[in-house]
Amino acid sequence: MKDKTAQPKRPDPLMVQSVAKAFKVLTVFDKRHASLTMSQIAQFTDMDVSTAQRFTHTLTQLGYLRKDPVSRQFELTIKTLDLAYHYTRSSRLVDRAMPALQHLSKETEEAVSLTILDGTEIVFVTRYLSRQMLATDVITGSRLPAYCTSPGRAILSRLPETDVANILADTEFKAYTPSTPSSPEVVVALLNEARDKGFAAAFEEIYHGDASIAAPITGPDGNVIAAVSVAVPLARFSREVILDTFPKLVIAAARSISFG
Amino acid sequence: MKDKTAQPKRPDPLMVQSVAKAFKVLTVFDKRHASLTMSQIAQFTDMDVSTAQRFTHTLTQLGYLRKDPVSRQFELTIKTLDLAYHYTRSSRLVDRAMPALQHLSKETEEAVSLTILDGTEIVFVTRYLSRQMLATDVITGSRLPAYCTSPGRAILSRLPETDVANILADTEFKAYTPSTPSSPEVVVALLNEARDKGFAAAFEEIYHGDASIAAPITGPDGNVIAAVSVAVPLARFSREVILDTFPKLVIAAARSISFG
DNA sequence: ATAATTATTATTGCATAATGATACTGTGCA
DNA sequence: TGCACAGTATCATTATGCAATAATAATTAT
Structure with missing residues (x-):
């Protein structure tokens, strides 16, 4: 030069x-x-x-x-599994979450997950399936949009409003099913509800017949870092039974995983 | 220059x-x-x-x-999970193995795995745990030495002798437990037995109290490409019951996954 | 509180690693 | 058998990546 x-x-x-x-x-x-x-x-x-x-x-x-x-x-x-393995193995969150996820898996006999927000998506870090729920398209490493998943909304419900606004602005809204939220306004209303109740619920927003309940996990400083969720099929549970059975279990698991 | x-x-x-x-x-x-x-x-x-x-x-x-x-x-x-996710998602073997692994998981109610040989180790590609077996140190991406695991020996038992000799020459023999094979000669004898029976068995060779049964999966050309295995705890099954119950299930699963 | 030490960040001139072009080789097909 | 295309090997060129180092920030010792 x-x-x-x-x-x-x-x-x-x-x-x-x-x-x-x-x-x-x-x-x-x-x-x-x-x-x-x-x-x-x-x-x-x-x-x-x-x-x-x-x-x-x-x-x-x-x-x-x-x-x-x-x-x-x-x-x-x-060999592409190696980095993911080291990430999972060195994560203090995963370490800390294991016992509660296992316990929740035994309690519910459904698909239990630990997820983390990354951009506008949630990523499944750890998954415990059950004998009733083995055939699933969602595996470790899968990414789903945060706005129309219970873990996504559980996490978003504890983020500052400006962060949420930015994430929703960057989100591509797509009608996976007739029940998928169609606008930021609808999502914000659902986030407010999730914040009030301490958990998020999603019914058939991505997959037909699937429902899930999630609660946010917070770090030592009180900021949200992840979510724990249970996915259940509507073929075996009614909406009422789901909303009566799972939230308290998921919240308890999230609380036991949270730092502080 | x-x-x-x-x-x-x-x-x-x-x-x-x-x-x-x-x-x-x-x-x-x-x-x-x-x-x-x-x-x-x-x-x-x-x-x-x-x-x-x-x-x-x-x-x-x-x-x-x-x-x-x-x-x-x-x-x-x-983000380090992304490559692993794409690997798993684009694997025809994983695709093909899913139904049989899920079926085997339901049949056995134990930890079911699909593993692949990589150098002197096996890598866990897909894992289905069960309510009895949730607390495990082995996760997707984990690597274990081939010589003292049932999937490893299931795969090695179908490799050409020169390949096996090379792999065993490169292997570091380590006494994880008193039951860990201590030399190539011992391993070769176990491989011959596995070849004869169509499955490999390992009892407490890495983890105390753990046993596992594995069968090799072959590709379209008949070469071994992976193994399917079930891990069971000796706390709940005797050696006799394990050897009477699981091999035929694992072999059937391996056969249904094999190409050709 | 201050000085010394260590770690990190920012910047620079330059050697070479990486580049794109291309000749050569291998493969498949009409 | 000849052609088209993909892949491989090689080469001159240059922009990238390098190590050195100055400046800045953080940590540790006094």
Whole structure:
């Protein structure tokens, strides 16, 4: 660089571009794109082919991708579980939540979860299924929109109003079912109700036939950090029985997990 | 590069060094090191401090690390679950295994797992716990040595002898309990038995009071690709009952999952 | 409270790692 | 058999990532 005043400055000089590219390659793989050729990877990531060659080679050497020698397609490897494992294993929240989640799982015999808010979504950190609820599309790591899930609303109900407004502003409202809340105003009303009652309830807002009850978990400083929830099928419980049975159990679990 | 004959050639010119460094930073976090300062990261990864600064900054921008503003320590974020989620979600094996695992979970009411061999270890891909078995240290992503686990030996029993010899040569034999196999010879004998019977059994080889039964899952070409297992506590079942009850269920599940 | 020490952040010149272009090789198909 | 396309290997170029270091902030010792 000869004349620095004439050259455009790097927007973020600390950013290692190659790392961002590597994750761009890794995150192109999902259920719809389980296996991809190098040309496809280059295409989807908008990289030059020789750049895609270098990153697929590097990620393969590191063990996060593998290449099928016959079809010449790349796919994620089991090593991708390692980071998630270390995250879960090093989480004090998960450690602290285990006994209460197990207890709640035994009490309710339904699907019990610990979830964390991330942006406009909740992420399922820990899940205990039950013999009545094994066939589910929601697994550890699954993300669902916060606005139309009981854990999401449980967490949002304890956030400052400005935070909630920002999150709802960034939220894409989509009618998963006729019961999905359709606007920020509707959600805010539900949040107020959740705050008043100490728990959030959702009936068939994403999946038909599914209901769930969630309560917020707070950290040592009183701020909300997660939610504990129970998912139950409307095929086996009426709305009244759900609202009479589960909230107190979920609230008790959330309280025992909360710090302070 | 002026004179290429004089310059030492890069051992692997396609390798993107920065990506390897980024994963070195990410994988320094585990249960013992849940939170680390930038200086600690530099130390553990053997990097210069300004290099550590760049990579922690980059990984924070990408969302995989977060920095506690008070303690100035970095930790993994929930976004680390994303890759694992995409891996699990895009796995045809997991898709195919789900119904059989759920069925086996209901039949047995014990901890049912799908595991894959990776190097000398098995990795737990999918786990169904039961109300009797909720408190466990083994979660999705956990790794255990193949040589002293029933899924590990189920898989090893179907591998070519040279592969098995190499894996056992690379294995660190450690006496987790008095029942842990102590040498390759002992393991090979157990593998022969597993091959003969079509399933592997392990009694208290890693955890006291734990037993497990596993059967290998084969791919379309007949090669072993995974194992399905059930873990049961010796507190509730005798050795005889375990060996009489579970093998046929696990073998049936493995068979229904196997391709071809 | 202050000084010393340590850690972190910001900045810079430069060497080389990463880039894009492209020649070469391999594969599939009409 | 020839062609089209994908993948691999190589090369000149340059922008990125590097280590050094100054400045700043935080922690520790007095």
